Amino acid sequence: MTDPATAPGSARQKIDTSVPHSARIWNYWLGGKDNYPVDEEAGDAYTAVFPGIVAIARSSRAFLRRNITYLAGEQGIRQFLDIGTGLPTADNTHQVAQRIAPESRIVYVDNDPMVLAHARALLYSTPEGATAYVDANVLEPERILEAASGTLDFSRPTALILSNILGHIADFDEARSVVERLTAALPSGSFLSVNDGSRGIDPVFEQAQDAYNSSGAVPYNLRTVEQITSFFDGLELVEPGVVSVQQWRPEADAPEPEIIAEHGGLARKP
Numbered sequence: 001m002t003d004p005a006t007a008p009g010s011a012r013q014k015i016d017t018s019v020p021h022s023a024r025i026w027n028y029w030l031g032g033k034d035n036y037p038v039d040e041e042a043g044d045a046y047t048a049v050f051p052g053i054v055a056i057a058r059s060s061r062a063f064l065r066r067n068i069t070y071l072a073g074e075q076g077i078r079q080f081l082d083i084g085t086g087l088p089t090a091d092n093t094h095q096v097a098q099r100i101a102p103e104s105r106i107v108y109v110d111n112d113p114m115v116l117a118h119a120r121a122l123l124y125s126t127p128e129g130a131t132a133y134v135d136a137n138v139l140e141p142e143r144i145l146e147a148a149s150g151t152l153d154f155s156r157p158t159a160l161i162l163s164n165i166l167g168h169i170a171d172f173d174e175a176r177s178v179v180e181r182l183t184a185a186l187p188s189g190s191f192l193s194v195n196d197g198s199r200g201i202d203p204v205f206e207q208a209q210d211a212y213n214s215s216g217a218v219p220y221n222l223r224t225v226e227q228i229t230s231f232f233d234g235l236e237l238v239e240p241g242v243v244s245v246q247q248w249r250p251e252a253d254a255p256e257p258e259i260i261a262e263h264g265g266l267a268r269k270p
């Protein structure tokens, strides 16, 4: 059988190793190996200005893990739509959810060919549950919902995960529109989880991000805490609301949370 990841015109063949990519740099900061010299160089140039990005990347993965644990463990959520998945890492959404509830169903969405090439690692589901991968752009919510409906039943509560992806949508109103169109398709009792790099907390972070954005890489737009909070308009924020990610329901044995420039929250659709 032809491997879709390596066939002519396939994801692996479309991988551009001449410019840094968000998923690969993120993987580098998380300590992964799925990146190229160009990503390492861009990642190192960034940390030379702002070493705190590594803590931001790792803290936001920990935030995601606590979100999924809460959703599966305390809210009985069994369906997850994770858009802007990134390269497989430790504790991907399905692993966290299926550890708690093996019947959980997860759809991952990303538009990076490298993520597509590695998607197989995201597809090792429990037999009771299901995982699927959709190669799509977040700017096409209707297409994503249509493709995901093969795995997820959108008449049942579903958690929508948007972790460090909305900053890739340059226009704030467009980002809000994408979130609204996605959440509109979900029933009452569904949840929205968002976390994103925040502006107005750390000027050195903003300086590093501005330099990165002008380097030829796909830019990432930091948003103010008010802007991040507004993604949850019309929804009921779970305590403690939108906070710096280490402050969101820290585990009992966690070190004292620090305020870092990455904010997130979780909210229920009434």
Ligand SMILES: C[S@@+](CC[C@H](N)C(=O)[O-])C[C@H]1O[C@@H](n2cnc3c(N)ncnc32)[C@H](O)[C@@H]1O
Pocket: 022, 023, 026, 060, 061, 083, 084, 085, 086, 087, 109, 110, 111, 112, 115, 136, 137, 138, 139, 162, 163, 164, 165, 168
């Ligand atoms: C910074 S990484 C975040 C990965 C993961 N969600 C996390 O928080 O650890 C951003 C991800 O969004 C993906 N992405 C960027 N623009 C996208 C778009 N327009 N549509 C779909 N995915 C996109 C990138 O390929 C990358 O995997």
